Amino acid sequence: MITNFRLWPESASSMSGPVDLFFVIMLILCTAVSVAIAVFLIYCAIHYHRKRENELGSQERYNIPVEAAWTIIPFVLFIGMFIWGAKLYFAIERPPDNAITVYAVGKQWMWKIQHPEGQREINELHIPVGRPVKMVMTSEDVIHDFFVPAFRTKQDVLPDRYTTTWFEATKPGKYHLFCSQYCGTKHSGMIGWVYAMSPADYQNWLTQGAPEGSLASTGGKYFHQFGCANCHHFNSQGRCPDLRNLYMRPVLLTTGKTIIADDSYIREKLHNPDAQVPWGFSSGVMPNFTGVVSEEQILALISFIKALGPQPGTQQPSSSGTAPTEYGTQKGIGGPGVTSNAGSQVEKR
Amino acid sequence: MIEAVAEKLEKNYLNEKQGLLSWLLSTDHKRIGILYTFSITCFFFLGGFFALLMRLELLSPRNWLVSAGTYNKLFTMHGIIMVWFFLIPSIPGTLGNFLIPMMVGAKDVAFPKLNLLSWYIFMLGGTVTVYALIRGGVDTGWTFYTPFSTSYSTTYVVAAAVGVFIAGFSTILTALNFVVTIHRMRAPGLTWFKLPVFIWSMYANSLVLILNTPVLAITLVMIAVERIAKVGIFDPALGGDPVLFQHMFWFYSHPAVYTMVLPGMAVISEIIPVFSRKPLFGYKAVAFSSVAIAVLGFLVWGHHMFVAGESVYSALTFSFFSYCVAVPSAIKVFNWTATMHKGSISWDTPMLYAIGFIGLFTIGGMTGLFLAALGLDVHVHDTYFVIAHFHYIMVGGTVMAFLGGVHYWWPKISGKMYPEGLARLSALIVFLGFNLTFFPQFVLGFLGMPRRYAAYPEEFQMLHVLSTAGATILGVGYVLPLCYLLWSWNHGRDAGPNPWRAPGLEWKSTSPPPTHNFEVTPVVTSKLPYDFEAMKEELELV
Numbered sequence: 014m015i016t017n018f019r020l021w022p023e024s025a026s027s028m029s030g031p032v033d034l035f036f037v038i039m040l041i042l043c044t045a046v047s048v049a050i051a052v053f054l055i056y057c058a059i060h061y062h063r064k065r066e067n068e069l070g071s072q073e074r075y076n077i078p079v080e081a082a083w084t085i086i087p088f089v090l091f092i093g094m095f096i097w098g099a100k101l102y103f104a105i106e107r108p109p110d111n112a113i114t115v116y117a118v119g120k121q122w123m124w125k126i127q128h129p130e131g132q133r134e135i136n137e138l139h140i141p142v143g144r145p146v147k148m149v150m151t152s153e154d155v156i157h158d159f160f161v162p163a164f165r166t167k168q169d170v171l172p173d174r175y176t177t178t179w180f181e182a183t184k185p186g187k188y189h190l191f192c193s194q195y196c197g198t199k200h201s202g203m204i205g206w207v208y209a210m211s212p213a214d215y216q217n218w219l220t221q222g223a224p225e226g227s228l229a230s231t232g233g234k235y236f237h238q239f240g241c242a243n244c245h246h247f248n249s250q251g252r253c254p255d256l257r258n259l260y261m262r263p264v265l266l267t268t269g270k271t272i273i274a275d276d277s278y279i280r281e282k283l284h285n286p287d288a289q290v291p292w293g294f295s296s297g298v299m300p301n302f303t304g305v306v307s308e309e310q311i312l313a314l315i316s317f318i319k320a321l322g323p324q325p326g327t328q329q330p331s332s333s334g335t336a337p338t339e340y341g342t343q344k345g346i347g348g349p350g351v352t353s354n355a356g357s358q359v360e361k362r
Numbered sequence: 363m364i365e366a367v368a369e370k371l372e373k374n375y376l377n378e379k380q381g382l383l384s385w386l387l388s389t390d391h392k393r394i395g396i397l398y399t400f401s402i403t404c405f406f407f408l409g410g411f412f413a414l415l416m417r418l419e420l421l422s423p424r425n426w427l428v429s430a431g432t433y434n435k436l437f438t439m440h441g442i443i444m445v446w447f448f449l450i451p452s453i454p455g456t457l458g459n460f461l462i463p464m465m466v467g468a469k470d471v472a473f474p475k476l477n478l479l480s481w482y483i484f485m486l487g488g489t490v491t492v493y494a495l496i497r498g499g500v501d502t503g504w505t506f507y508t509p510f511s512t513s514y515s516t517t518y519v520v521a522a523a524v525g526v527f528i529a530g531f532s533t534i535l536t537a538l539n540f541v542v543t544i545h546r547m548r549a550p551g552l553t554w555f556k557l558p559v560f561i562w563s564m565y566a567n568s569l570v571l572i573l574n575t576p577v578l579a580i581t582l583v584m585i586a587v588e589r590i591a592k593v594g595i596f597d598p599a600l601g602g603d604p605v606l607f608q609h610m611f612w613f614y615s616h617p618a619v620y621t622m623v624l625p626g627m628a629v630i631s632e633i634i635p636v637f638s639r640k641p642l643f644g645y646k647a648v649a650f651s652s653v654a655i656a657v658l659g660f661l662v663w664g665h666h667m668f669v670a671g672e673s674v675y676s677a678l679t680f681s682f683f684s685y686c687v688a689v690p691s692a693i694k695v696f697n698w699t700a701t702m703h704k705g706s707i708s709w710d711t712p713m714l715y716a717i718g719f720i721g722l723f724t725i726g727g728m729t730g731l732f733l734a735a736l737g738l739d740v741h742v743h744d745t746y747f748v749i750a751h752f753h754y755i756m757v758g759g760t761v762m763a764f765l766g767g768v769h770y771w772w773p774k775i776s777g778k779m780y781p782e783g784l785a786r787l788s789a790l791i792v793f794l795g796f797n798l799t800f801f802p803q804f805v806l807g808f809l810g811m812p813r814r815y816a817a818y819p820e821e822f823q824m825l826h827v828l829s830t831a832g833a834t835i836l837g838v839g840y841v842l843p844l845c846y847l848l849w850s851w852n853h854g855r856d857a858g859p860n861p862w863r864a865p866g867l868e869w870k871s872t873s874p875p876p877t878h879n880f881e882v883t884p885v886v887t888s889k890l891p892y893d894f895e896a897m898k899e900e901l902e903l904v
Contacts, residue, residue: 061706
């Protein structure tokens with residue numbers, strides 16, 4: 014218990030340096046003020062200690078300039094802390110565009126990880142050093158929380174929605190992964206390890222173990238297994254939208270609103286198909302897949318849809334063959350140049 | 363003849379009526395205050411017992427004393443009992459009940475029967491909660507996060523929620539009683555700006571409780587409805603939204619955190635001037651800072667949800683308001699400190715507790731600045747850093763203030779003095795034990811040790827052992843006052859009406875006071891509060 018005793022956590026991500034710097038500055042400032050108050054209290058208690066039983070102190074009641082000073086100066090300092098903290102938070106919350114995506118599903122009481130290349134892990138996460146990694150996460154049951162202290166990052170993992178976090182490991186090693194939101198009896202057993210590996214080791218790791226195929230190809234199997242392909246076949250002209258070139262594109266809805274076809278939208282269509290129906294299509298056509306597909310299968314399906322490029326030689330945008338004119342104006346958003354690299358498309362929160 | 367007169371003079375609220383029923387049916391605010399003292403002391407030691415078991419369990423990285431499931435129940439029951447059956451009613455129910463009418467020069471609170479009803483409702487709520495505990499406990503954490511509490515936990519969630527729900531009515535009725543008393547029953551000449559700051563803080567505190575407790579009640583009802591009738595409110599599997607629960611819970615619970623510490627601030631604002639023989643510095647700033655805390659406290663609930671998936675823009679707003687609410691707290695600390703400057707400072711036990719309070723509250727408040735900083739909160743959120751932070755406020759702050767207040771007003775309540783040497787020693791033990799318990803938890807949290815873990819990686823053991831050692835010392839510090847205060851009830855030397863030479867109205871009456879507090883309704887002639895100059899005559903008599 015003494016051997017591995019430490020007072021400072023391991024620092025292993027691109028965010029841990031900036032977070033620690035802010036922490037140290039806060040620590041110095043707050044310690045200085047606390048010590049000053051403590052010293053002043055002790056000085057007063059001793060120096061003004063009552064000498065005679067009937068002694069009175071000074072009867073001074075206020076001093077406006079002094080009071081104004083100790084109201085305004087802390088406020089200004091607090092605003093400084095607020096801004097610094099907010100800038101850090103934006104950096105922590107917003108993944109860079111070139112991040113690779115890894116999926117995590119939390120359940121009582123384990124972490125299930127899926128890599129786009131097809132690897133699956135439980136309570137372990139292998140990542141390369143020097144590349145930003147974005148985690149797209151959901152829960153099968155209660156709220157969990159994905160916490161890697163060495164990366165200074167933490168994000169609640171909720172049922173029925175996706176939350177994201179990201180990090181870029183800077184140092185190869187083995188780091189704690191904790192569930193940090195109380196989730197039931199074995200909450201303290203919902204722990205694992207993050208293995209940050211050099212790019213070469215990571216490539217090795219990806220090639221060994223021989224997964225059945227990429228996550229997208231697994232998703233393709235599900236696409237047929239669950240009968241999605243029966244309606245969403247690629248020469249469809251009628252009842253169902255063509256899913257090619259759909260991912261992260263704007264979709265015009267029957268309500269006249271436009272929505273981005275992100276992970277959450279695709280997931281919602283499986284659970285609540287009649288909500289937010291694309292323009293030109295009617296509700297009551299798609300069956301509800303609640304209780305039929307698991308969260309992990311949905312992530313595979315999303316990967317599959319994400320990997321569906323545009324049909325070769327066409328620039329037709331995705332979801333509706335009968336796009337109205339306003340829709341047409343949207344199609345410039347993602348030209349073929351962008352979508353040819355479907356695996357690492359631009360993703361915005 | 364002389365004996366008859368002496369007997370008449372000695373009639374006070376304690377000996378005027380005798381027997382258990384005279385207590386259980388009393389509408390005297392002072393007796394009700396003592397009923398509350400009895401109840402919350404029992405709950406405090408019950409909650410403390412759970413804490414002790416948790417600390418013992420955490421001596422080892424693996425489960426050695428209790429199972430993980432039992433550990434989860436321990437921290438849940440510790441939280442539920444300490445928050446709703448100790449901290450929130452602690453100072454208002456005991457010192458507030460006893461002192462508010464006396465400080466405003468009234469015979470009783472505005473609605474004495476309602477006051478007694480509050481205690482019975484409180485005890486009913488407590489009984490239901492203890493029933494949930496005896497039947498097998500609850501394992502949701504005191505925060506009842508959904509959907510775990512509504513759809514997954516197999517423990518007595520509804521019973522515990524009903525207990526807390528009932529106790530909420532007691533909180534509201536007491537708060538209402540205080541607000542009306544302070545508005546309507548002040549003695550002639552006692553205008554708002556002559557009131558002790560104790561009254562200002564309790565007033566602000568009562569307003570918050572009246573406004574936020576109904577939100578808790580609604581939230582608990584929703585939990586029960588979803589759990590029993592499977593109506594989808596919070597559980598997404600039923601069509602609900604789990605984050606909605608967090609919004610509703612923290613909309614109640616963050617102001618509730620201030621209702622735990624505002625009464626502590628109220629006590630400290632009385633002790634510091636009296637034991638410094640100097641008026642409270644910056645009276646109006648301190649008084650209005652209580653009101654500011656009450657108002658701003660309603661605008662910061664989202665800072666509990668920075669990593670719960672809220673939008674970055676609402677996170678920004680809540681972080682900003684969290685820094686705003688830190689300003690009035692800072693003002694209070696500076697004014698208390700300045701009150702001691704050039705005072706005539708005694709080292710009596712209440713003052714030791716008050717100085718301890720300022721130190722510990724400062725550390726608790728400063729670490730709150732870390733948590734309000736968005737980028738830092740991401741790392742320390744839901745770790746032991748948070749536990750250490752709020753225990754510095756709740757235990758280092760409120761419990762220290764409560765103990766200080768009990769010692770300060772003990773001569774008034776019991777008519778007897780407590781043993782000063784022993785009391786100073788136990789104040790020191792509490793201070794040292796507290797710091798040894800909770801300071802290592804800041805380090806644990808920064809290292810990444812998550813909350814609510816029954817078992818943990820080995821590298822955290824050293825700090826946990828230190829913390830447990832501190833907890834045992836702290837336990838001794840809490841048992842000692844219980845023993846010597848009870849002893850002094852019968853054996854202490856007589857205190858006399860005003861042993862501290864304090865200027866407040868409550869000290870103008872005898873100790874213990876007569877049932878109607880004052881022989882004649884006092885008329886306030888001083889132009890200012892904390893009027894020590896008017897006491898020169900009394901001081902010269904010493």
